[in-house]
Amino acid sequence: MNIEIRRYFYGDIPGDEAGGNSAAPKNAPNEKAWPLWEIFIRSKQGLDHKHAGSLHAADARMAIENARDVYTRRMEGVSIWAVESKNIHASNPDDAAAFYEPAQDKIYRHPTFYDLPEELKHM
Amino acid sequence: MSVHELEAQFQRKIDAEVKIEPRDWMPEAYRKTNIRQISQHAHSEIVGMLPEGNWITRAPSLKRKAILLAKVQDEAGHGLYLYSAAETLGAARETMIDDLNSGKAKYSSIFNYPTLTWADMGAIGWLVDGAAILNQVMLCRTSYGPYARANVRICKEESFHQRQGFESLLVLSKGSAEQKAMCQDAIDRWWWPSLMMFGPKDSESTNNDQSIHWKIKRKTNDELRQQFVDMIAEQVKLLGMTLPDQHLKWNAERQHFDFGEINWEEFWNVVKGNGPCNKQRLAARNKAHDEGAWVRAAAVAYAEKSNERSQNNHNSWAAA
Ligand SMILES: [Fe+2]
Numbered sequence: 001m002n003i004e005i006r007r008y009f010y011g012d013i014p015g016d017e018a019g020g021n022s023a024a025p026k027n028a029p030n031e032k033a034w035p036l037w038e039i040f041i042r043s044k045q046g047l048d049h050k051h052a053g054s055l056h057a058a059d060a061r062m063a064i065e066n067a068r069d070v071y072t073r074r075m076e077g078v079s080i081w082a083v084e085s086k087n088i089h090a091s092n093p094d095d096a097a098a099f100y101e102p103a104q105d106k107i108y109r110h111p112t113f114y115d116l117p118e119e120l121k122h123m
Numbered sequence: 124m125s126v127h128e129l130e131a132q133f134q135r136k137i138d139a140e141v142k143i144e145p146r147d148w149m150p151e152a153y154r155k156t157n158i159r160q161i162s163q164h165a166h167s168e169i170v171g172m173l174p175e176g177n178w179i180t181r182a183p184s185l186k187r188k189a190i191l192l193a194k195v196q197d198e199a200g201h202g203l204y205l206y207s208a209a210e211t212l213g214a215a216r217e218t219m220i221d222d223l224n225s226g227k228a229k230y231s232s233i234f235n236y237p238t239l240t241w242a243d244m245g246a247i248g249w250l251v252d253g254a255a256i257l258n259q260v261m262l263c264r265t266s267y268g269p270y271a272r273a274n275v276r277i278c279k280e281e282s283f284h285q286r287q288g289f290e291s292l293l294v295l296s297k298g299s300a301e302q303k304a305m306c307q308d309a310i311d312r313w314w315w316p317s318l319m320m321f322g323p324k325d326s327e328s329t330n331n332d333q334s335i336h337w338k339i340k341r342k343t344n345d346e347l348r349q350q351f352v353d354m355i356a357e358q359v360k361l362l363g364m365t366l367p368d369q370h371l372k373w374n375a376e377r378q379h380f381d382f383g384e385i386n387w388e389e390f391w392n393v394v395k396g397n398g399p400c401n402k403q404r405l406a407a408r409n410k411a412h413d414e415g416a417w418v419r420a421a422a423v424a425y426a427e428k429s430n431e432r433s434q435n436n437h438n439s440w441a442a443a
């Protein structure tokens with residue numbers, strides 16, 4: 001498939017020579033990059049922490065402070081978890097069909113599987 | 124599965140409005156297009172802080188200063204949400220920053236115009252953020268999941284930006300003759316550059332529109348621009364001001380406002396780097412980056428040292 005890419009991506013910005021795709025930075029080879037952290041936020045007491053996004057920080061404390069500034073400027077959270085992204089393990093989306101398949105044919109795990117008389121109350 | 128089959132499967136997902144997530148298979152060109160668009164969007168948020176940052180120390184009241192600070196801080200946040208979204212596609216943060224600072228990567232041309240008076244803060248909030256919002260509302264439904272989510276977060280914050288801008292102009296529009304003139308002048312200077320934010324006319328794009336096919340973009344430049352004109356042409360009446368376009372007129376047949384021709388020569392000039400502030404903006408970004416180098420290095424050194432220390436403590440515990 002031969003794909004033509006439109007030149008203008010975000011409104012008025014031309015697309016040619018405007019990437020950011022190669023993995024290694026050139027200008028500051030001596031600078032050590034801060035690791036990436038995944039941020040989870042509990043929006044209020046009683047709710048689960050939910051993934052909010054990611055950010056760079058030198059250590060865990062900075063990650064939490066930055067997360068406060070980046071993700072909770074409008075009281076969006078009462079508790080923050082920061083996990084270094086390299087420590088996250090994920091299931092493989094390519095295996096999803098086979099991986100979750102056993103759940104498909106076990107419909108008797110759902111309450112709607114059971115046909116019960118109308119007169120039966122409180123169940 | 125062959126690449127051809129994978130591509131067909133991918134397009135079926137797009138057509139069925141299933142979002143694409145970072146670890147899903149995607150065509151290389153889709154990945155690249157998204158990295159470009161998301162990083163350019165991020166750069167626009169970051170450079171976009173400069174024209175307004177110019178007025179933080181000179182805001183006319185403590186209230187306006189606090190509002191402007193909060194808005195500029197939001198824009199920094201928008202930049203960070205977007206850089207993170209681009210990173211999920213394998214782009215390195217340092218590379219994106221390098222590309223911005225070296226002038227290789229582009230950002231929205233609007234930020235290459237100068238902010239000459241306080242009224243420009245109002246005009247930017249109303250017109251520039253207003254135009255950006257239309258783009259970003261559309262992008263809340265873009266096909267790449269992390270980019271869509273970043274835009275949802277951004278849009279929640281943007282409405283305050285536009286409202287504070289309009290309110291600031293509203294105050295000026297009811298002020299002294301001088302303040303009214305300042306308000307009109309800012310609108311006159313920012314109107315056309317705001318229209319240019321939507322990019323060249325659809326008829327100028329000869330390439331087939333893959334971005335629409337992939338649902339990265341969901342509306343064309345002209346559609347968004349028309350939507351913007353229709354919105355602003357009504358709002359300006361509440362200010363008792365005018366837009367600097369003698370061809371602006373309601374067209375009952377089209378049910379849209381007609382408007383005059385954009386100065387495309389100016390548009391291309393600014394895109395090519397010859398706008399009033401292109402050099403100044405890049406110089407400011409480079410200065411900030413260079414002057415922050417020791418801070419970044421110190422933070423790494425501190426993190427390494429405290430890591431070592433906790434390792435040692437742990438070892439002596441184990442030995443005891
Ligand atoms: Fe923004």
Ligand SMILES: [Fe+2]
Pocket residue numbers: 198252281284
């Ligand atoms: Fe904004």
